[in-house]
Amino acid sequence: MRSYALTVGDTSLILAQRLGEWIGHAPALEEDLALANIALDLLGQARYLLTHAAQLQSDGGSEDDLAFLRDPQDFLNLSLVEQPNGDFGQTIVRQFLVDAWQLELFERLQQSSEPRLAELAAKAIKETRYHFRFSSGWVVRLGDGTEESHRRVQTALDALWRFTHEMFVASPAEQEAIALGVAPDPASLAAGWSSRVDEVLKEATLQRPADVAYSWHGKRGQHSEHLSRLLAEMQSMQRMYPGAQW
Amino acid sequence: MYTQGLDSLGADCLHTSAEERAALEQRFQAKVDAEERIEPKDWMPDAYRQTLVRQISQHAHSEIVGMLPEGNWITRAPSLRRKAVLMAKVQDEGGHGMYLYSAAETLGVSRDELLEQLLTGAAKYSSIFNYPTPTWADVGAIGWLVDGAAIMNQIPICKCSYGPYARAMVRICKEESFHQRQGFEIMMTLARGTPEQRRMAQEALDRWWWPSLMMFGPNDATSKHTAQSMRWKIKRFTNDELRQKFVDITVPQAEFLGLRVPDAELRWDEASQHYRFGTIDWSEFQQILAGNGPCNRERIEARRRAHEGGAWVREAALAHAEKRRLRDAKAA
Amino acid sequence: MTQVQKQWPLYEVFIRARSGLEHKHVGSIHAADATMAIEHARDVYTRRQEGVSIWVVRSADIIASDPSDADALFEPAKDKVYRHPTFYEIPDEVKNL
Numbered sequence: 001m002r003s004y005a006l007t008v009g010d011t012s013l014i015l016a017q018r019l020g021e022w023i024g025h026a027p028a029l030e031e032d033l034a035l036a037n038i039a040l041d042l043l044g045q046a047r048y049l050l051t052h053a054a055q056l057q058s059d060g061g062s063e064d065d066l067a068f069l070r071d072p073q074d075f076l077n078l079s080l081v082e083q084p085n086g087d088f089g090q091t092i093v094r095q096f097l098v099d100a101w102q103l104e105l106f107e108r109l110q111q112s113s114e115p116r117l118a119e120l121a122a123k124a125i126k127e128t129r130y131h132f133r134f135s136s137g138w139v140v141r142l143g144d145g146t147e148e149s150h151r152r153v154q155t156a157l158d159a160l161w162r163f164t165h166e167m168f169v170a171s172p173a174e175q176e177a178i179a180l181g182v183a184p185d186p187a188s189l190a191a192g193w194s195s196r197v198d199e200v201l202k203e204a205t206l207q208r209p210a211d212v213a214y215s216w217h218g219k220r221g222q223h224s225e226h227l228s229r230l231l232a233e234m235q236s237m238q239r240m241y242p243g244a245q246w
Numbered sequence: 247m248y249t250q251g252l253d254s255l256g257a258d259c260l261h262t263s264a265e266e267r268a269a270l271e272q273r274f275q276a277k278v279d280a281e282e283r284i285e286p287k288d289w290m291p292d293a294y295r296q297t298l299v300r301q302i303s304q305h306a307h308s309e310i311v312g313m314l315p316e317g318n319w320i321t322r323a324p325s326l327r328r329k330a331v332l333m334a335k336v337q338d339e340g341g342h343g344m345y346l347y348s349a350a351e352t353l354g355v356s357r358d359e360l361l362e363q364l365l366t367g368a369a370k371y372s373s374i375f376n377y378p379t380p381t382w383a384d385v386g387a388i389g390w391l392v393d394g395a396a397i398m399n400q401i402p403i404c405k406c407s408y409g410p411y412a413r414a415m416v417r418i419c420k421e422e423s424f425h426q427r428q429g430f431e432i433m434m435t436l437a438r439g440t441p442e443q444r445r446m447a448q449e450a451l452d453r454w455w456w457p458s459l460m461m462f463g464p465n466d467a468t469s470k471h472t473a474q475s476m477r478w479k480i481k482r483f484t485n486d487e488l489r490q491k492f493v494d495i496t497v498p499q500a501e502f503l504g505l506r507v508p509d510a511e512l513r514w515d516e517a518s519q520h521y522r523f524g525t526i527d528w529s530e531f532q533q534i535l536a537g538n539g540p541c542n543r544e545r546i547e548a549r550r551r552a553h554e555g556g557a558w559v560r561e562a563a564l565a566h567a568e569k570r571r572l573r574d575a576k577a578a
Numbered sequence: 579m580t581q582v583q584k585q586w587p588l589y590e591v592f593i594r595a596r597s598g599l600e601h602k603h604v605g606s607i608h609a610a611d612a613t614m615a616i617e618h619a620r621d622v623y624t625r626r627q628e629g630v631s632i633w634v635v636r637s638a639d640i641i642a643s644d645p646s647d648a649d650a651l652f653e654p655a656k657d658k659v660y661r662h663p664t665f666y667e668i669p670d671e672v673k674n675l
Contacts, residue, residue, distance in 0.1 A: 013326075017321060020320040020321050020329070020333060021320075021321055023313065023317050023320060023333065023336050023337065023340075024310075024313040024314050024317035024336065024340075024548070024552070025548065025551070025552045025555075026552060026556065027552065027553075027555070027556020027557075027559040027560055028556065028559075028560060028586070028608070029310065029340050029343060029344050029347075030344070030607055030608065030609070030614075030618040030621065030622065031556075031559075032313070032337070032340045033337055033340050033341060033344075033618075033621045033622055034617065034618070034621050036333055036334075036336065036337035036340070037337070037621050037625075039333055040330060040333055040334060040337070043326065043329060043330050043333070044330070046326070047326050047327075047330070050326070063326055064325045064326055067326055068324075068325075087555075088556060088559045089559075133617070134617060137613055137614065137617070140566070141562055141563045141566040141567075141610070141611075142559070142562050142566075144566055144569060145561070145562025145563065145565045145566040146558070146561055146562045146565045148558050148561075148562070149558055149559070149561075149562030149565075152558070233321050233322055234321060234322065236322050237322055237323075237324035237382060238324055238325075241324075241440065241442060241443070243440075244324075244439055244440050244442075244443055245435060245439055246324035246325045246328055246382075246435060287642065337625075338625075341622050341625070344605070344607065344622055345605050348605040348606040348607075349605075351588065351606065356585065357585075357608060358585045413605075414605065417604070417605075421626070560584070560586065560610070561584060563586065563610035563611070563614065564584065564586065564610050566610070566611070567610045567611040570611065
């Protein structure tokens with residue numbers, strides 16, 4: 001179940017990495033702190049899950065080995081989270097779509113047959129409720145703010161929507177986990193996610209884009225060009241100084 | 247510059263006579279001498295107010311500009327634990343900036359005005375943040391030396407005469423302790439690591455030692471503001487006093503790390519029980535103050551891009567709040 | 579309709595810690611609306627505490643008591659606690675204010 005833990009953990013890790021790029025550059029100091037807060041929560045989730053995955057290995061690796069020494073095609077994060085930050089609107093839309101998904105996922109994951117995952121989900125769901133409150137609040141403010149803000153977030157929504165498809169399609173790792181009662185079937189998260197998202201988009205006066213059957217799934221290791229560049233940066237110190245302790 | 251509003255109560259009002267003003271000043275100074283706190287609504291000399299606005303806002307600007315040299319390494323932190331700690335530290339610095347802007351705002355100036363001063367170059371911030379962080383070891387050196395120097399400056403200000411500033415400093419000092427510890431821990435890990443890591447640590451110390459000493463400001467003999475600031479209990483110790491204390495505390499730490507302080511004249515003086523150290527080259531300091539340091543432009547540019555780039559976001563939030571207000575009013 | 583200047587209003591923040599008995603004034607934050615104000619207050623002022631209660635109040639709405647000094651040479655009546663220029667709603671067309 002290492003791969004399943006990585007599927008969830010890598011998503012949190014890569015999203016935390018993206019949010020880390022914002023710190024010191026946000027539209028207001030308060031938002032620097034807010035984004036850092038979310039990044040820290042996500043990084044905490046990632047560390048827990050990667051540590052768990054490492055312990056399931058026979059070779060005694062660590063969370064850092066998994067984070068810093070794996071190649072891009074071995075990462076199992078959602079493609080959505082490796083997309084560039086873009087402007088604040090695009091970052092908020094990305095966050096909102098992921099938060100709505102994590103709410104459904106962690107809610108169900110609390111019933112996992114794997115106690116470590118159930119434990120993680122119980123903690124993470126509280127964090128995610130706060131993240132969702134933050135991101136959905138901003139989707140509404142920007143969607144129903146000025147003409148410019150509306151245009152920007154609608155554009156972002158249109159651009160990112162195709163990456164939501166894979167949230168509800170089980171990868172091979174997920175299929176295995178479902179069979180063992182470790183993970184919920186992603187397809188079962190769709191209805192809840194959809195209605196939650198629709199409610200916010202309506203209040204935000206945003207148009208829900210048409211669904212697209214987009215099949216390049218990060219969960220299967222099929223990544224965009226963005227991931228290798230992101231990892232080149234993230235992994236640089238460990239790659240430059242192999243074997244060193246930090 | 248400051249509020250031109252009619253509500254300028256407590257300011258050096260034109261309506262008071264010279265005698266009344268003298269009496270007010272006397273009572274003010276008596277309060278300060280008695281270690282009583284001055285609060286926002288209290289009468290205070292204009293010069294006291296202006297000195298505080300300048301000092302508090304410079305401190306605030308330093309915190310937020312200070313987010314950038316370390317923020318530079320968040321995406322490349324060499325372990326997940328270091329990444330988390332660094333994110334938390336930089337987040338704290340943003341928070342410290344906010345506490346200080348809050349304190350400054352109690353004196354009649356708005357945060358937007360202060361940010362405007364920073365972005366136009368009218369306001370200063372600590373020159374230390376105009377140095378680059380070319381390696382991971384610089385993150386360690388900043389935590390160990392720069393935060394160490396900052397703590398030394400900040401602790402006495404917890405007893406400063408102006409209430410909101412003192413309270414902000416108490417909060418900041420409580421949070422600061424982990425900042426220095428994480429920096430020292432990074433240096434320790436490097437110093438005990440591979441030859442390349444040791445070299446990285448030594449070179450970072452070489453880069454940051456003298457700028458850290460300069461953080462305490464000019465020598466007392468040449469420092470303009472010190473005397474008055476000490477009378478008003480805004481400043482509690484002189485620049486040279488704090489600098490000496492910093493050297494005395496930090497040199498043994500460097501020795502513990504097995505690193506060499508880049509000062510050929512550094513030696514322990516048994517008679518005075520202090521370290522004697524070399525002369526600071528103030529010309530470098532002057533260069534940085536004049537805007538010609540390695541990163542002056544980049545730091546302000548980064549802040550300007552964030553502020554201007556985010557204008558549409560701030561406007562949208564206000565526009566939305568206004569729409570809600572109108573809708574609620576209609577519904578009522 | 580008057581246009582307000584383009585700055586998020588200032589809110590004063592009061593926090594009660596889990597072990598505390600009353601809310602304490604801890605500082606201020608800027609926010610565009612009440613929901614944001616609570617979130618900002620939480621993000622800035624409760625990073626090291628669990629189980630808190632947060633009050634945020636628009637600074638403009640705080641009314642402060644008179645100073646208790648009998649010797650004060652001028653006697654302000656009820657007035658605003660902080661001299662924030664942002665409390666004044668000035669139309670955009672008016673310059674130099």
